[in-house]
Amino acid sequence: MRVGYLQFDPVFGEVAHNLDLITARLEQVETDLIVLPELFATGYQFVSQEEVFQLAEPVPDGATTKRLADIAARRGMTIVAGLPERDGGRCFNSAIVVGPKGFIGCYRKTHLFFEETLWFTPGDSGFHVWDIGPAKVGVMICFDWYYPESARTLALQGADIIAHPSNLVLPNCPDSMVTRCLENRVFSVTANRIGSEARGGKDRLTFIGLSEVVSPRGRILHRAPRDIEDLTLVDIDPAEARLKALNDYNDLLRDRRPAFYAD
Numbered sequence: 588m589r590v591g592y593l594q595f596d597p598v599f600g601e602v603a604h605n606l607d608l609i610t611a612r613l614e615q616v617e618t619d620l621i622v623l624p625e626l627f628a629t630g631y632q633f634v635s636q637e638e639v640f641q642l643a644e645p646v647p648d649g650a651t652t653k654r655l656a657d658i659a660a661r662r663g664m665t666i667v668a669g670l671p672e673r674d675g676g677r678c679f680n681s682a683i684v685v686g687p688k689g690f691i692g693c694y695r696k697t698h699l700f701f702e703e704t705l706w707f708t709p710g711d712s713g714f715h716v717w718d719i720g721p722a723k724v725g726v727m728i729c730f731d732w733y734y735p736e737s738a739r740t741l742a743l744q745g746a747d748i749i750a751h752p753s754n755l756v757l758p759n760c761p762d763s764m765v766t767r768c769l770e771n772r773v774f775s776v777t778a779n780r781i782g783s784e785a786r787g788g789k790d791r792l793t794f795i796g797l798s799e800v801v802s803p804r805g806r807i808l809h810r811a812p813r814d815i816e817d818l819t820l821v822d823i824d825p826a827e828a829r830l831k832a833l834n835d836y837n838d839l840l841r842d843r844r845p846a847f848y849a850d
């Protein structure tokens with residue numbers, strides 16, 4: 588199967604522009620799964636709660652979800668993408684999964700980073716894995732990577748691939764995902780953004796790019812440049828993620844000893 592990411596520089600608040608950009612890019616490609624960055628259509632550095640409410644959308648009835656579902660249906664692909672989700676009086680930093688037959692699911696970011704804690708409610712969806720046909724795909728968002736429980740929970744739920752919409756600003760995630768894949772024997776697709784934002788007198792945030800596809804053996808199948816738009820697709824065999832035996836004596840998940848693990 589073919590999987591990949593679109594790394595690009597969204598214009599803050601210009602939802603129509605950002606949606607048009609990714610639509611044009613996705614119309615050009617054939618793939619089974621593509622991952623877009625966290626908050627891909629709005630940008631990241633919000634300056635007020637009301638701004639978040641203005642840019643956030645209901646799921647699945649909002650415009651961004653409908654647009655991506657339309658692309659997924661026309662192009663016969665599954666798309667995982669981050670967006671601000673409005674649910675009544677609460678906003679979540681979420682990621683939607685849409686496929687050829689429409690809306691599949693929504694994950695709400697469990698571990699909020701930095702000023703996200705001002706604008707969003709900590710996710711209450713829990714971690715989920717969806718069967719998209721050729722593979723089972725789990726979703727985590729950006730800072731979730733910092734907590735090994737995130738990828739491990741998705742692996743225990745049977746994920747072959749971890750789709751990882753991101754807005755990375757710290758340097759450590761790209762190399763750390765090698766370990767996350769190795770210790771869980773899963774593929775990962777991290778879709779980061781590039782560019783920077785310095786809104787409302789805040790310190791500038793510069794996003795590190797370096798989107799990547801990593802294999803269950805911890806091999807970086809492709810890593811994007813730091814600061815260039817990049818759409819890359821990689822052919823993988825998801826069955827590689829189902830071989831959890833390290834040798835004749837060790838099986839990665841079977842041999843866990845949760846009775847000795849701290850919560």
Ligand SMILES: NC(=O)CCCC(N)=O
Nearest residue numbers: 700729730754755756757
């Ligand atoms: N948007 C984020 O969750 C950033 C997390 C910190 C990092 N790893 O860059």
